[in-house]
Amino acid sequence: MKFLGAISKYQKLSPEQRSFIGNAQRKFCSTPAELLEFFKPMAVYDKSCDEARAQLLNFVILCGVLSFLGLIAIGVLSEDMPMVIPIVGIIFLMIFPALILRWRLGRVDIHNNLREFVVPMVNLIGQDTAAEQKINLELDLSGKKLEGKLRTRTKDDPGWLAYPKTTTSIYDDPWFRMTTDLVDGSKLMLTIDDQITTIDRTYKSISGKIKSKSKAKVKHMIRASLALKHKKYAIASQNDLQSFGHELKLKDGANRQVFCLKQTVKTDDIDAFVDPQLCVALLGRIFMNVQPAGQKGS
């Protein structure tokens, strides 16, 4: 009965945390320790909630199968064993509270990016900031296919009773933005913008039936930017950094050089979370390819 654990964990959340789960949008300016203290109970709850919902779904399927078998049993055994009918009835009726409970838990669920990406990233970046250094974090986990995030929608409708009809919708979801100062004096900016393309197609099958199919594609555009101090790091030229190819953008300022690396990851799963490894790898590539100012003599 994992739903009891999930409910218990939800009840232990503070009103502020419950409010965040409710609207899933917020700007933070806090130390890594404060952010982790805020996110950790929600991450634990979210995992518990997902497990409870999965268990409830299995329970509903089990009850459905047992009810079906029960109906057959009623036909065969009801005359000899009248108890079969109420037992099957109870099993069938248990489907509804389980479905309602699952739906209620779904209403207070938050995207897995919180526990699988945000918490580990705050944890990792927090290792390289001073203890009192604040992290500016903008999160929007409210949903990827909200009307407010719709960029374009095109409809290909050949007319009434004519098929196929296709609707293509493109949504922009800039859900993660983090800026902070690292211990070496560098300034870090990490952003993730998702682009979601959904294609809803209604067509007539060979047998003449009207069928609908919906497909979604998600593009995670991950950008890691580092503004490195000239006094700490040697100024790099595009020639020095040829291994990066066109993924790297350099920008020189009076006192800093800004390195920006981007990576795009495509998936068909709208609920897929971003692996923190992707951001770590981008930042690692930049730090692996720069040299301290002293070592290059600048």
Add this chain to the structure above:
Amino acid sequence: MKRGFFFLRDCDHPAHQSCASCGKAFCNEHLRIKPGASAPFCLDCLGKTMQQTNQNKDKKVSTRDDYYDDYYYDTAWCYGYRSNYYTSGSYKPWYFGTVDADGSEFNDQDIRVFEPSAEIEDPDAEAFDPDANVFDS
């Protein structure tokens, strides 16, 4: 204990207890009690053990137990993660300090030492302007 991920630096807190695994002395911040063990383990040893345990399991999220949840969202996870990350060969961390050949868990093959001459304070450095992101240009 060296703290940090991309940049390692020495922990400046006084050591209180020894790690039951490696035997080195650490401050309380860098020690945790492992389930099933009464003695404390340092974050490096605990992190490596937990990463190993997790790799041996199915990688599905649902296989994590409650203790692993605590570990996953705790600082200890970073120490296991960084150990894997460094040994994968894709990164050598910068180190602010002097390499101690005898007592350190890292040698000069594992890390890149930041020259003290490069560590000059620069209060006038320009602020990072997020709007001036080079991707926008």
